[in-house]
Amino acid sequence: MDNLSVWFPARKGIASTFxxxxxxxxAVDDVSFSVRKGEVMxxxxxxxxxxxxxxxxxxxxxxxxxxxxxxxGNDILSLSKKExxxxxxxxxxxFQDPYESIDPRMSVLEILSEPLEVNKVARSRQEREERVxxxxxxxxxxxxxxxxxxxxxxxxGGQRQRVAIARAxxxxxxxxxxxxxxxxxxxxxxxxxLNLLLDLRExxxxxxxxxxxxxxxxxxxxxDIVIMYLGRIMESGPVEEIVSNPVHPYTKALISNxxxxxxxxxxxxxxxxxxxxxxxxxxxxxRFHPRCPYAEEICRTKEPELLRIGSARYSACHFNDRxxx
Amino acid sequence: xxxxxxRAVDDVTFTxxRGETLxxxxxxxxxxxxxxxxxxxxxxxxxxxxKGEIIHDGEDLAKKTDSEMKAVRWKKISIIFQGAMNAxxxxxxxxxxxxxxxxxxxxxxxxEALQRARSLFxxxxxxxxxxxxxxxxFSGGMRQRVMIAMALACNPSIVIADEPVTALDVVVQSKxxxxxxxxxxxLNLSVILITHDLSVIAETCDRxxxxxxxxxxxxxxxxxxxxxxxxxxxxxxITAFPSIAGEKKRFKSIPGDxxxxxxxxxxxRFHTRCPWQxxTCRNQVPEYRNVSPDHHVACHYSxxxxxxxxxxxx
Numbered sequence: 001m002d003n004l005s006v007w008f009p010a011r012k013g014i015a016s017t018f019x020x021x022x023x024x025x026x027a028v029d030d031v032s033f034s035v036r037k038g039e040v041m042x043x044x045x046x047x048x049x050x051x052x053x054x055x056x057x058x059x060x061x062x063x064x065x066x067x068x069x070x071x072x073g074n075d076i077l078s079l080s081k082k083e084x085x086x087x088x089x090x091x092x093x094x095f096q097d098p099y100e101s102i103d104p105r106m107s108v109l110e111i112l113s114e115p116l117e118v119n120k121v122a123r124s125r126q127e128r129e130e131r132v133x134x135x136x137x138x139x140x141x142x143x144x145x146x147x148x149x150x151x152x153x154x155x156x157g158g159q160r161q162r163v164a165i166a167r168a169x170x171x172x173x174x175x176x177x178x179x180x181x182x183x184x185x186x187x188x189x190x191x192x193x194l195n196l197l198l199d200l201r202e203x204x205x206x207x208x209x210x211x212x213x214x215x216x217x218x219x220x221x222x223x224d225i226v227i228m229y230l231g232r233i234m235e236s237g238p239v240e241e242i243v244s245n246p247v248h249p250y251t252k253a254l255i256s257n258x259x260x261x262x263x264x265x266x267x268x269x270x271x272x273x274x275x276x277x278x279x280x281x282x283x284x285x286x287r288f289h290p291r292c293p294y295a296e297e298i299c300r301t302k303e304p305e306l307l308r309i310g311s312a313r314y315s316a317c318h319f320n321d322r323x324x325x
Numbered sequence: 326x327x328x329x330x331x332r333a334v335d336d337v338t339f340t341x342x343r344g345e346t347l348x349x350x351x352x353x354x355x356x357x358x359x360x361x362x363x364x365x366x367x368x369x370x371x372x373x374x375x376k377g378e379i380i381h382d383g384e385d386l387a388k389k390t391d392s393e394m395k396a397v398r399w400k401k402i403s404i405i406f407q408g409a410m411n412a413x414x415x416x417x418x419x420x421x422x423x424x425x426x427x428x429x430x431x432x433x434x435x436x437e438a439l440q441r442a443r444s445l446f447x448x449x450x451x452x453x454x455x456x457x458x459x460x461x462x463f464s465g466g467m468r469q470r471v472m473i474a475m476a477l478a479c480n481p482s483i484v485i486a487d488e489p490v491t492a493l494d495v496v497v498q499s500k501x502x503x504x505x506x507x508x509x510x511x512l513n514l515s516v517i518l519i520t521h522d523l524s525v526i527a528e529t530c531d532r533x534x535x536x537x538x539x540x541x542x543x544x545x546x547x548x549x550x551x552x553x554x555x556x557x558x559x560x561x562x563i564t565a566f567p568s569i570a571g572e573k574k575r576f577k578s579i580p581g582d583x584x585x586x587x588x589x590x591x592x593x594r595f596h597t598r599c600p601w602q603x604x605t606c607r608n609q610v611p612e613y614r615n616v617s618p619d620h621h622v623a624c625h626y627s628x629x630x631x632x633x634x635x636x637x638x639x
Contacts, residue, residue, distance in 0.1 A: 186352035188352060188579040189578075195575065195576070213494070213495075215569050216568050219569050219573065240573060253496060254495060258495055258524075260569060261551065261568055263530075264548060269503075272496045275465065275496075275497055
């Protein structure tokens with residue numbers, strides 16, 4: 001797998017059928033980016049930004065209205081069900097809630113064997129078990145045989161999330177989509193899991209699509225980042241650069257408002273008016289304009305394009321030139 | 326399902342100063358919310374205060390009956406519960422929900438209460454006309470402002486805020502935290518801010534108590550706690566907290582999981598996850614001692630191991 005391109009113009013989300021009116025929620029609009037093999041790409045944004053929708057569409061879990069998702073040379077969105085199923089083994093997902101995402105009635109062994117059985121990978125029970133134990137070792141649930149016998153209620157939140165990761169690994173995927181995998185875990189466990197993901201990436205040359213609203217997490221684990229707002233990309237590029245030197249007004253405001261665990265650092269906050277509107281009330285022109293301190297007439301009427309502003313850096317603002325030092 | 330008694334809060338001591346913001350920080354199950362609910366005498370069924378004192382205005386709240394507490398709750402000490410902003414009654418106008426407490430506690434008439442509600446709304450940055458709106462017409466941040474207005478309705482001197490910004494977007498979070506700080510100054514409030522988020526504590530608190538497994542591991546002013554902590558748990562937690570500032574590097578994580586409070590570890594409750602644990606730690610509960618002015622820590626070896634976690638390789 002070399003490059004993954006994702007592109008969805010105007011996506012159908014919810015259709016309102018009251019009074020025969022058809023409404024479309026543009027959950028994700030014309031989003032394009034590439035993820036390099038073995039890298040961690042963060043899809044970052046606040047609630048309603050479209051980051052989760054984008055990731056699910058990448059996996060074919062939701063239907064995109066249009067666009068192309070290139071994975072290993074194939075356009076995923078145009079594959080048949082059968083072809084997609086085969087490809088799915090190489091793309092796995094880890095969800096946010098370790099309490100909801102694993103079946104409480106199945107033992108860990110059963111949970112981890114299920115994907116192997118469903119996809120008819122590993123012919124014998126012994127082979128399946130071996131793969132399960134290997135996955136448990138990979139996520140440091142040792143001894144693996146002991147953990148395989150347990151049920152979810154016998155595990156802590158962090159351990160459950162390790163099981164969820166093991167389940168994703170058991171099919172030996174190339175791409176892992178992680179949707180806020182540590183947001184529901186305690187602070188002392190978060191770094192454990194983040195470090196585990198980084199270790200796994202190194203060991204298996206995995207590619208990650210990491211979704212989060214937490215920019216500190218994104219910085220810790222990511223190589224590149226895409227900042228989304230109301231379904232569109234506002235800015236993208238290497239995570240360290242974006243965090244230390246944001247260009248787009250939205251990114252700048254976001255970063256300035258992220259608190260840091262250090263009382264001696266005093267930061268200037270950029271005040272932003274209001275809150276993110278609903279996607280049903282999509283602002284005209286630039287989606288951020290009603291809240292942007294620099295909005296001008298053109299921002300109200302014309303949607304800015306995502307333009308290249310540096311090597312590997314992109315920003316969607318009519319006044320990009322003003323912000324680049 | 327596990328049966329047993331969980332010692333949710335064990336021998337916790339602290340003082341809240343007038344006009345200060347005290348943080349109660351810690352992970353899930355550390356006892357921070359239970360401590361707050363105990364102060365309000367609002368423990369869930371099955372919970373009870375076994376022993377101890379809660380001195381406010383010269384009286385011991387722990388000894389008060391429920392009907393005696395009615396004169397304290399909301400009027401002297403109020404609380405913004407975790408997730409309260411999502412628990413507003415959807416079929417009542419927000420103004421009515423705010424006036425409810427005023428009418429009951431202050432014996433006010435409906436119109437007096439409504440007037441007070443309007444001025445409270447202005448105080449928290451909401452247009453006073455919004456008293457006639459329904460909860461679903463407010464955004465998340467605005468609903469939290471309503472909860473703050475409610476908490477201030479009867480002029481308390483202490484406000485407890487339990488995870489006041491956890492569910493909010495970062496930009497809104499900043500505004501709410503600023504509002505709380507602003508109100509604190511204006512009204513000379515004392516605030517107890519409960520959260521697991523160490524970056525929120527750093528931004529808003531004067532002093533902080535780091536709790537672990539029902540006990541306070543360390544309590545001191547916020548700069549000392551973050552920059553020069555005495556307890557290995559505090560140090561480990563702070564150094565392993567992802568941040569957008571500072572050096573980008575791999576952090577060393579604390580091994581293991583937070584303990585089960587129905588059968589906590591013997592001796593020091595943190596010993597099972599502490600790199601320096603020894604026999605003393607396994608067998609003796611460390612004393613909660615005063616190590617410098619206004620700084621308490623519960624660890625047998627603070628002096629020897631301070632700063633060592635930071636230097637350790639990941």
